Amino acid sequence: MLPTLAKRGSSLATGAGQLARLAEIPTTRSFEDALGTSALWPLRPTRIEVLQINLGKRCNQTCRHCHVDAGPDRTEVMPREVIEASLDFLVRSGIPTLDITGGAPELHPDFREIVVRAADAGAHVMHRCNLTAVLLPNYSDIPALLAERRVEIVASLPYFQGRETDTQRGDGVFEQSIESLRRLNALGYGKGDGLLLNLVTNPVGTFLPGEQAALQRRWKSEMQRRFGIVFDNLYSITNMPVSRFLEFLEERGQTEEYLTRLVAAYNPAAASGVMCRTTLSVRWDGTLHDCDFNQMLEMPVDARVSQTIMDADLAQLEERDIAVAPHCFGCTAGAGSSCGGSVA
């Protein structure tokens, strides 16, 4: 299995190292300029509707494109006081959705408790899932718990064939993912009666995803025909020039070409719907970020507002300026990209 950038001591293991590399790439315009032409600069939240908590960097996979640089050799996990502060803020703020991500969030020892407490508090809970962690010993009870609490599952599956999926996510991942999806279907997920099972596809390479609705029609047809698997929605997400995908671009000598492609595909409609306008992202250590990508680049939220979930103030956070950098063109290219797929 591929060691993480952190384990290898790569210069791209830190946010500063990645931002420094991205800043070296010549682009025809900055993201701030692009937003300016769309009357969106400075970028501000519309309304915070999603509290996204990243439980840490532990994962049983080391996917080639992972923006978190997650993997089995990572040890960062959200401590108890941050979990308590996050759940307290969720309830206190009335933010309707808790989006749980990682790493593989299931590997956090308190994952089950977080799900139960958030669901019992009335939040809509979303779980970002790699499909294979729940097949590990000691984690197979989790899908039933998710079904019982009506948790929405957002599962990564780049393609409906093994070669493409395993190239991105590791040998054997596709076969395990299919087994996991079959179990979720057997629990009632993806069958249109409220237990939402959404799949996420990231391009296996440096191309941009096509129109999401057309991709979804094909994925549904192929997953049903080949495996008898059903699901609700397909989200197509652009690969971000961040962390391990940035390393992949660097190895290929394609960083400038890829960033140029993203800049050229800037879509003002996608820019107005970017997820950072509705999301607040919490790092494992409690620091606040505008999105999971900014979190990995260690870009803090606006210095004028609360910096941690322990002292978060919703009204103040909804007035903040959102921090941007060249990687943000990944969310505004073509039909746009977000944790919920395309946005335009």
Added chain:
Amino acid sequence: MSDAPPHPQHPQDPQHPHYYHSADLGRFSEISRGNSDLSDKFFAWYGAVFAEGALTAREKSLIALAVAHAVQCPYCIDAYSEDALGKGSNLEEMTEAVHVAAAIRGGASLVHGVQMLNRTDALGM
């Protein structure tokens, strides 16, 4: 005064100029310089051709990929390889599309063998 841009630089290999440069695909719209009316019509028609219709946009992309190989257009091969992947096609499908183009090209040559037979029959005893 000419409004032509300075001679384009090709950063990929400036020491070894050659006829086709992938960066030139991005300059396609410059074809409007000589007649913007015709190019406007072309690009509008082009866009309409590739829109979702009785054929899906993905199917049209595969057809374009095959035709790109038949007409051996390097720009079109680059563009529709990327477009086909983005629209969810896989390497198996794209390879079959290219074989269709190759089969038609090969068949087009071979079927002319009947012309050869017609002529040799006419010339022979």
